[in-house]
Amino acid sequence: MEFKDTKGIFQQIADNICDKIISGEYPAGSKIPSVREQAAAVGVNQNTIMRTYMELQRENIINNQRGIGFFVSDSAQQQIINMRKKEFFDVQLPEFIKQVKLLNLTNEELAPLFDLLNENHENK
Amino acid sequence: MEFKDTKGIFQQIADNICDKIISGEYPAGSKIPSVREQAAAVGVNQNTIMRTYMELQRENIINNQRGIGFFVSDSAQQQIINMRKKEFFDVQLPEFIKQVKLLNLTNEELAPLFDLLNENHENK
DNA sequence: GATAGTGTTATAGTGAACTAATACAGTGCA
């Protein structure tokens, strides 16, 4: 797995796992890879995975049983979507709007955005 | 000056200086604060400021004269705007679109965005 | 009970970013 240097590695791994939970690759109640397995898979240290899992556990996205493994919580999907929505409205959207204003972008330049929104409109 | 931990300190200081250049606080040709002055002002080490200034120099935003100081380049404003536009279209816009799709947001939730775009439309 | 999987914890080490302190060198001006 490749990492950006804008975020901690453990955080990027957490995001990656959350993606898989949302997509259905890791359904609610299923067991996720063990600490050792995951560490080998993404090529980092066990302690780093442990930190990732601890964090996800703190957020009620996974839960664990000592000696058995970590499991996806029932509320995981909803939990992740809520967190990401909060992040989106608190941070990303304001930041995005600020940038559009600051850069004084034309509607022509923002065409991809219009396309997205129109598409959105048609489907709802 | 307060720093987030999502970016290097030197980078955040550079962004801050760029903001001042864009806003006109530091006009083209003017002298920006000396390394020592700036270090004291934002409360970091001289070496960190030096790194910031070196980076800005590499990007042709400022230029220096040994023993005299660092000065804002003639092309600085345009340079900064170009860099930020590139960043916006290469990273921020795609990321934003991805998030809107992923979170399956309704048009109601995206109201602030519509407002912005309509406003944009009226003025151009 | 033995074994092989799991989580859990601890210690030491590395690398990078930033700090602290200091010294050296160029420029301008009295």
Next chain:
DNA sequence: TGCACTGTATTAGTTCACTATAACACTATC
């Protein structure tokens, strides 16, 4: 020339994220 301001460079130290390695404890299965 001397002084006060600049940039420039060096060395040592701190902190933090991550690594390397190892040991210990729990659970399931045979």
